Amino acid sequence: MDTAGNTSPTTSPWRLGAKDALPLLGGYIPVAISFGLISVQAGFSALESTLISALIYAGASQFLFIAMVASGAPLWLVVLMTLLINARHVVYGPNLAPYLPPSRYWPWLMHGLTDQIFALAHSRLPLLAEKDRLGWYTAAALVAWFSWIAGTALGAVAGAQITQRWPLLGDVMPFALPALFLVLLAPRFTSTVWSLTLVCTISVAMLLKLLGISNGAIPLAALAGVAMFYLLQARVNARIKNGVKAHG
Amino acid sequence: MDNAVWLAMAICAVGTFLLRVLPMLWMKRHLIRQQAAATDAPMPVWLTVLAPTMIAAMFGVSLVPANQSFSAWLATALGILTTLLVWRRTRSLGWPVCAGVLMFGVVEVVALVAGG
Incomplete structure (x- = not known):
């Protein structure tokens, strides 16, 4: 599948969207199996665990939700913390908005706007013809959503047996996520300013994760990246201004 | 519940x-x-800059292995290198991810076998 060029795919946009979302399954299914297993161990039924995955549909916050409920934390605090972790999603919709052609389905489809679907859609939608975007997004989001739901159900019903039988599978398959993010990021190293911005963001994110700040790492590192971009851009602008003065 | x-x-x-x-x-x-x-x-402008930096942050967070052993870091480094090389050659989405996961898995298995 070509990721360059502003062309309409010859295959159906639905099929292309489903195909593009396939690498996500390597990351989604093992994590969803873990969620189903931990949720059942925390006292939730298989049906409740699956419903949490279908309705909240936000990985890290779901783990926090079941852990806090199981530990007897006040429910207002559970809701607050869950929504706080998911607050990073507010920047995804506005960034996709310019690429969404008019349709009454878009608001409902935003339920599927996870971190990974955003990363995929932000890279892919601008390359597709307007008429293909709704089909592409719907297929990609549905593949990811159903894999998350199915993985949770599987983990809740047979998670213990699966992790005992194939212990390495859960370690290896999630590597699909960093590999996918890299493929989506690689074409963005287009200038010194962007390269330094992205390297800075990646380094800060890794450092925060290593320091144990898992939930805040993504928004904090992204903000550090934006600050770096503005700093570098200001230096470039100052250099251009000085150059113009020297030549003038 | x-x-x-x-x-x-x-x-x-x-x-x-x-x-x-x-x-x-x-x-x-x-x-x-x-x-x-x-x-x-x-x-x-800040919103358009925030989008790629969010993706970069997700990449950075996902790079840190759950089990932070030498073999896990080595598998991560070689997996990323393989993904990048295959992407440069194919400019596609699926193949680089497959190759990266495969390399990561091979290094993990070799480390497991070598470790006994």
């Missing part, structure tokens, strides 16, 4: 959905207004 936990779950689900949908609707309305006014300032 008792009724209070069901209610908490419902609020989390609706709240998360609104966090995803309302900013998109706001921006859509903003873009339509800008179009109608025929002005050319559709998106704030």
Whole structure:
């Protein structure tokens, strides 16, 4: 599948969207199996665990939700913390908005706007013809959503047996996520300013994760990246201004 | 789950959905207004910079292995290198990811076998 060029795919946009979302399954299914297993161990039924995955549909916050409920934390605090972790999603919709052609389905489809679907859609939608975007997004989001739901159900019903039988599978398959993010990021190293911005963001994110700040790492590192971009851009602008003065 | 936990779950689900949908609707309305006014300032710059940096942050977080052993870091480094090389050659989405996962898995298996 070509990721360059502003062309309409010859295959159906639905099929292309489903195909593009396939690498996500390597990351989604093992994590969803873990969620189903931990949720059942925390006292939730298989049906409740699956419903949490279908309705909240936000990985890290779901783990926090079941852990806090199981530990007897006040429910207002559970809701607050869950929504706080998911607050990073507010920047995804506005960034996709310019690429969404008019349709009454878009608001409902935003339920599927996870971190990974955003990363995929932000890279892919601008390359597709307007008429293909709704089909592409719907297929990609549905593949990811159903894999998350199915993985949770599987983990809740047979998670213990699966992790005992194939212990390495859960370690290896999630590597699909960093590999996918890299493929989506690689074409963005287009200038010194962007390269330094992205390297800075990646380094800060890794450092925060290593320091144990898992939930805040993504928004904090992204903000550090934006600050770096503005700093570098200001230096470039100052250099251009000085150059113009020297030549003038 | 008792009724209070069901209610908490419902609020989390609706709240998360609104966090995803309302900013998109706001921006859509903003873009339509800008179009109608025929002005050319559709998106704030900080927002367009934030999108790639969010993806870079997700990449950075996902790079840190769950089990931080030497072999896990080595598998990560070689997996990333393989992904990048295959991407440079194919400029595609699926093949680089497959190759990266395969390399990561091979290094993990070799480390497991070598470690006994």
